[in-house]
Amino acid sequence: MARRTWALGLVALLVAAGCGLGGKDEDNAAADPVPSAVAASDAGEPEFEPITESPTPEPVETTSKAPAKKPTTKPQSAEPTVPPFWSQLPDCAHYDKTKPVSKTKVKAALKAAAGKTYWRTEAPSLRINYPLIKAVAWQESGWQSNIHNCDGGAGVMQVMPDTVSMINNRFGLSYDASVFNQNVLVGGNYLAWLTKWVGDRYFGGSYNLSAAKCKSASSWCPLNVVISGYNAGAGGIEQAAADKTLPNPEYVASVRALMKRCQCDQY
Template sequence: MNALLRTRLFAGLVVLVVAGGCGLAGASEEDKAVAPIAASSSAAEVTESPSPAPEPTEDLVVEESPSPSKKPASKKPKPSRTSATPTEDPNNFQPPDCAEFEGKEVSKAKAKAALNAAAAKTYWPTSAPKLKVPADLVRAVAWHESGWTSNIVNCDGGFGLMQVMPDTESFINQRFEQSYDSHAYRQNAVIGANYLAWLTKAFGDQYFKGNYSLSAAKCKSDSSLCLLNMVIAGYNMGRGSVDEGYANKELVNPEYVSVVRHLMRDCYCDKY
């Protein structure tokens, strides 16, 4: 009995040890083999199929040709306080190759008379009766724009002595309840002078406390932010561009202003 009991106990212990050992060994080896494979598989999926990049927003879009209204990233240089010298002879007007001519050209003498008459008009008889557009300013702008060529049609659609654009003609006619025709040279001169008068009042009211003097003596230079320079720049660039330039403390298109100011002082047209 004792021998048989010992034999059965021994056999039972052997079964328990073998069964327990196999179970521990199996779990250990499986954990060691499976875990790295799972991690490797996950890394491979991230590498081969990355998450799509977010689409660029409007703030990230870079324009190839930024509009004038946008400020560049770099600091703008301050405008020179010395009078700029035109790179070409301001008196040597040459029409561009794309220009065309419509109808018969009037003489330079008739053109001059029309420009002087347009400058002599009072465009704000009620709100600013003392506002006058200097005749030398009207003549200089017209010479720079057209060389006093009454029948020129420029590449951008500007017409005649003052190179009046269709939109400018419509604006002046609506604003002042007129029916000017830019293709009639005398009325063309009036539209241009009237636009100069409108710019004078607009800038004078906004920046110069209602002072409408276009005297060159009030300008430190041809590129300073005086009323005369701003009006000249506005004729070429429009009021909005001049307003933006003023906010940045600089005169827009100082080259154009410099040429017109030069012609006001010394113009070949004065011989007519």
């Protein structure tokens, strides 16, 4: 009986202590709480473990974890701005009545023109690589075979009538620029002619069109000058050669970008 009285007295003390968790000693009590189950065990009377009302727990401020950040992917470079004359034709440009050739066929024609030997005797090792001709063609026409520009340029390579005549006369050919694959060959032949002309005139007979030879897309190097000449003509290059600047750096930069990454690569 004495043991039970003693145990009940100890329980009363524990209850009283429990009620103090919400009082002014809250900080100390919270720092070292005593679970009731442990207290009963220490008293040596586990069979008489009292059931007491637990004090109302203080609200605990919870902070929600910030949502995991979604992995971000590095944005790819934007496609170069396409020339307006083929994405949105100016008033003086038009499409002819022929059925446009599929871009798959245009690609095949460009592949055939790439690497073709245009100079058989004077520069037999000279080649025009595919990235260059496909990029020029996309810049010029978007690979559209039936487009005619205000300045007289026509077809996939937007070749000018004077350019067709010059290439035919220079190489003893008879290309018809209205036929899409011959149009591509005229453009490829003109790039080859420019490569030799630029190499002989400004780069000591070097026909190396490697991008590694260029400090930037606007520097004076064989590749950039050939690209520039396709748009500005030999006359434009001659005028710019004195201070070694490109007459059309935006055009060159766009073609250089298309050589690396082009919407046309999907075909």
